[in-house]
Amino acid sequence: MRIDRFFAPNRPTISFEFFPPKTDEAWKSLYQTIEHLKPLAPTYVSVTYGAGGSTRAKTVELCGKIQQEIGIDTLAHLTCVGHTADEIGQILDQLWDKGVRNVLALRGDPPAGGVWTKTPGGFDHADELVNFVRSKHDFFVACAGFPEGHPQCLNLSRDLEHLKGKVDMGAGAIVTQLFFDNNDFLHFRDNCRRLGINVPIVAGIMPILNVSQIKRFVTMCGAKIPHPLLTKLESLEHDPAAAEAAGIEYAANQCRDLLFHGVDGIHFYTLNKHPATIEIVKQLRVPGRNVAA
Numbered sequence: 044m045r046i047d048r049f050f051a052p053n054r055p056t057i058s059f060e061f062f063p064p065k066t067d068e069a070w071k072s073l074y075q076t077i078e079h080l081k082p083l084a085p086t087y088v089s090v091t092y093g094a095g096g097s098t099r100a101k102t103v104e105l106c107g108k109i110q111q112e113i114g115i116d117t118l119a120h121l122t123c124v125g126h127t128a129d130e131i132g133q134i135l136d137q138l139w140d141k142g143v144r145n146v147l148a149l150r151g152d153p154p155a156g157g158v159w160t161k162t163p164g165g166f167d168h169a170d171e172l173v174n175f176v177r178s179k180h181d182f183f184v185a186c187a188g189f190p191e192g193h194p195q196c197l198n199l200s201r202d203l204e205h206l207k208g209k210v211d212m213g214a215g216a217i218v219t220q221l222f223f224d225n226n227d228f229l230h231f232r233d234n235c236r237r238l239g240i241n242v243p244i245v246a247g248i249m250p251i252l253n254v255s256q257i258k259r260f261v262t263m264c265g266a267k268i269p270h271p272l273l274t275k276l277e278s279l280e281h282d283p284a285a286a287e288a289a290g291i292e293y294a295a296n297q298c299r300d301l302l303f304h305g306v307d308g309i310h311f312y313t314l315n316k317h318p319a320t321i322e323i324v325k326q327l328r329v330p331g332r333n334v335a336a
């Protein structure tokens with residue numbers, strides 16, 4: 044099913060992100076995670092697309108399995124990295140044949156923090172990919188947004204214009220990068236609306252489960268951790284259980300505030316784990332599709 048039919052005012056979507064793991068053990072654990080999360084009735088789940096190698100085919104496989112066997116609508120991430128348009132066309136055909144109807148069209152990043160270079164015969168930016176995906180089959184296409192600005196774009200206004208370019212090309216929703224200060228999200232959303240970007244904007248939330256891990260993530264994606272939160276987490280660095288509890292409490296409060304401000308949807312970066320997400324969603328009782336029905 045295309046997921047655009049689930050976006051509606053005052054009916055925030057709830058979604059979970061997974062990544063294709065590398066080992067058999069981790070696959071087993073991922074399927075258990077999905078089974079644990081399924082009763083929360085997510086509107087959809089998404090599956091990331093790796094930087095290269097065998098996990099890329101696994102994305103297609105996992106999307107098909109979740110869609111057809113587990114029965115949850117799936118949003119397949121797809122990037123421009125290392126692909127010609129023809130190759131991307133073939134991946135889209137495979138997704139379509141597996142019943143997947145939703146694509147998150149992304150540029151992706153160059154390997155090991157290098158400089159972005161377009162693959163010959165491929166795409167330079169996500170707006171071109173959005174356009175291409177829409178030209179193949181009847182996919183619903185979403186794109187990425189960056190409440191604190193994309194790390195490589197030094198000018199926030201220009202970044203928003205590029206975001207508008209993706210929406211003008213047909214992206215029907217924006218899923219944001221993780222952020223920890225809701226003011227960043229709310230300003231970003233206001234600026235989008237001022238610029239005429241009127242599609243749903245889904246907030247990306249990552250519950251902090253491990254302090255050193257989150258520090259690595261924010262370095263990569265350019266998000267900032269508010270100073271009081273960082274101080275608190277650092278003081279708990281030697282007590283993982285307490286740090287996790289603090290992370291869950293922070294994310295739950297963040298979500299409550301976003302719902303109060305009429306967010307279109309909340310997307311949990313689960314890192315293939317279920318306990319924190321379950322705890323937060325239970326606290327919120329977010330009206331997901333089936334929860335509300």
Ligand SMILES: Cc1cc2nc3c(=O)[nH]c(=O)nc-3n(C[C@H](O)[C@H](O)[C@H](O)COP(=O)(O)OP(=O)(O)OC[C@H]3O[C@@H](n4cnc5c(N)ncnc54)[C@H](O)[C@@H]3O)c2cc1C
Pocket residue numbers: 090091092093094120121122148149150151152167168169170187188193194195196201202205206208209218219220221247
């Ligand atoms: C929700 C979400 C999910 C993600 N999932 C994955 C994943 O599964 N796999 C993965 O590898 N990465 C993933 N990423 C990371 C993402 O690929 C990187 O952040 C990447 O650097 C930017 O992708 P984009 O689609 O926003 O690119 P773009 O929209 O192309 O933007 C990239 C940069 O180029 C600029 N730009 C955009 N359009 C133009 C234009 N027409 N002309 C000039 N400049 C332009 C932008 O301002 C920005 O600085 C995800 C990110 C988010 C937020």
